[in-house]
Amino acid sequence: MxxxxxxxxxxxxxxxxxxxxxxxxxxxxxxxxxxxxxxxxxxxxxxxxxxxxxxxxxxxxxxxxxxxxxxxxxxxxxxxxxxxxxxxxxxxxxxxxxxxxxxxxxxxxxxxxxxxxxxxxxxxxxxxxxxxxxxxxxxxxxxxxxxxxxxxxxxxxxxxxxxxxxxxxxxxxxxxxxxxYPTSVWRDFDMGHFNRLRKVQPGTTRAADFFRSNIDKVVPREVVQALLHDQLDPLKRLRKNQGARGVLEPEGIALLSGSFGRKVLHALGRPEIPNDAFLAITARTEEDRQTLLSLNAISS
The missing domain is CATH 3.40.600.10 (DNA mismatch repair MutH/Restriction endonuclease, type II)
Incomplete structure (x- = not known):
C-alpha cells in the first residue's frame, strides 16, 4: 500500500x-x-x-x-x-x-x-x-x-x-x-541523554546536568516538567538555593528564566525568551563575564 x-x-x-x-x-x-x-x-x-x-x-x-x-x-x-x-x-x-x-x-x-x-x-x-x-x-x-x-x-x-x-x-x-504546524519542542534535544537523566537522583543534579549539556538552547517549561517528572515541585529544582542555578553559577553558567532573565539578556544584547521557558548561558567574552558577575547571574 x-x-x-x-x-x-x-x-x-x-x-x-x-x-x-x-x-x-x-x-x-x-x-x-x-x-x-x-x-x-x-x-x-x-x-x-x-x-x-x-x-x-x-x-x-x-x-x-x-x-x-x-x-x-x-x-x-x-x-x-x-x-x-x-x-x-x-x-x-x-x-x-x-x-x-x-x-x-x-x-x-x-x-x-x-x-x-x-x-x-x-x-x-x-x-x-x-x-x-x-x-x-x-x-x-x-x-x-x-x-x-x-x-x-x-x-x-x-x-x-x-x-x-x-x-x-x-x-x-x-x-x-x-x-x-509547530515543530516538536523536543527536536533540538538529545533524547537518549534526556531519558537517561530522567532516572538520575537527586532532581537538582539531574537538572544541572541537563542544562550543562544544553547551553544556549531555549528549554520550554514542559521539557523541564518531563525531565523532573517525579518531583513534587519541579521548578524548585532550578532555583538558586539548593537548586540547579546554585550548582551552575560557580561554573560560570547562568540559568535564566524568561520571566526573570530579561535584564540579563538585555544587558548581554541577547533576544528575550518566552516567559515560561529557561535558558542556560555562559559568557562569550570577558565583558560578558563581568556583566554576568555584576548582575549576580554567576559566581566569581
Whole structure:
C-alpha cells in the first residue's frame, strides 16, 4: 500500500467542472462558515495537529516524544483527538457520521501512516469525508474534503474498509494544503541523554546536568516538567538555593528564566525568551563575564 506521508501530496483537480466540485464546495463552504473563515482555519488547525500528537505521546509521564514510539492502537488515538478538536473548533453537531456540515453527514478520517480507511457505511452512498494527514518530520499538514466514490478506493480489507487510491488524492478539495504546524519542542534535544537523566537522583543534579549539556538552547517549561517528572515541585529544582542555578553559577553558567532573565539578556544584547521557558548561558567574552558577575547571574 502506498504510504501517503512518504509521497508527494498531489495537487487537487477539483475545480468548477469537476464532477465532485459542487458537492465538495458545499461542504467546504460549510466548514469555513462554521470556522469563521479560511484565515481562522489556517491559524487554528495546524496547532490542533501538534496538540493531538503531544497529548497521546504524553512526554511528561512517558518520556516518549516521537510518533514511531506509539503502537498502532495509540496512533488511532491521535486521530480521535484530532476529530474531537475539529468538532469542538467548528462547533458542528454529531449526526449519523462524525459531523453534520451544511446539512450533510460527514466522516472525519485522519492518517499518520497509510491511506485513509473508509468504512462501508460511508462509501455505500459516496458520502463526503473530511480527510486529514500530516508529515511529522516536515511538520506540515493537510485537510480537505472528498467523496467516498468506489472509483477512488482500493479493495476492502477484512473489516470491509477501503483505502483511498494514491492517484485519487487529486479528487480532494483542499482547505489546508501543506501548512506548517509547530515543530516538536523536543527536536533540538538529545533524547537518549534526556531519558537517561530522567532516572538520575537527586532532581537538582539531574537538572544541572541537563542544562550543562544544553547551553544556549531555549528549554520550554514542559521539557523541564518531563525531565523532573517525579518531583513534587519541579521548578524548585532550578532555583538558586539548593537548586540547579546554585550548582551552575560557580561554573560560570547562568540559568535564566524568561520571566526573570530579561535584564540579563538585555544587558548581554541577547533576544528575550518566552516567559515560561529557561535558558542556560555562559559568557562569550570577558565583558560578558563581568556583566554576568555584576548582575549576580554567576559566581566569581
Amino acid at each position: 502506498v504510504q501517503l506521508w512518504r509521497m508527494r501530496m498531489l495537487p487537487s483537480n477539483v475545480i468548477p467542472g469537476h464532477p465532485d466540485y459542487d458537492a465538495l464546495a458545499k461542504v467546504r463552504d460549510g466548514v469555513l462558515a462554521l470556522a469563521g473563515g479560511g484565515d481562522h482555519v489556517h491559524q487554528a488547525f495546524p496547532g490542533a495537529i501538534r496538540d493531538a500528537i503531544d497529548f497521546v505521546l504524553d512526554p511528561v509521564r512517558t518520556g516518549r516524544t516521537e510518533l514511531h514510539q506509539l503502537d498502532n492502537v495509540e496512533k488511532t488515538f491521535v486521530g480521535l483527538k484530532i476529530e474531537h478538536y475539529v468538532r469542538d473548533f467548528l462547533g458542528a453537531p454529531k449526526g449519523m457520521r462524525d459531523l453534520v456540515i451544511a446539512g450533510q453527514d460527514v466522516d472525519i478520517k485522519n492518517t499518520l501512516d497509510n491511506s485513509w480507511m473508509i468504512p462501508p457505511e460511508t462509501y455505500a452512498d459516496a458520502d463526503p469525508c473530511l480527510v486529514i494527514t500530516s508529515k511529522e518530520q516536515e511538520s506540515t499538514c493537510w485537510m480537505g474534503v472528498m467523496l467516498a466514490r468506489m472509483d477512488y478506493l482500493n479493495a476492502p480489507n477484512r473489516d470491509g474498509k477501503r483505502g483511498v487510491k494514491s492517484d485519487a488524492v487529486r479528487n480532494i478539495l483542499w482547505l489546508v494544503e501543506g501548512a506548517p
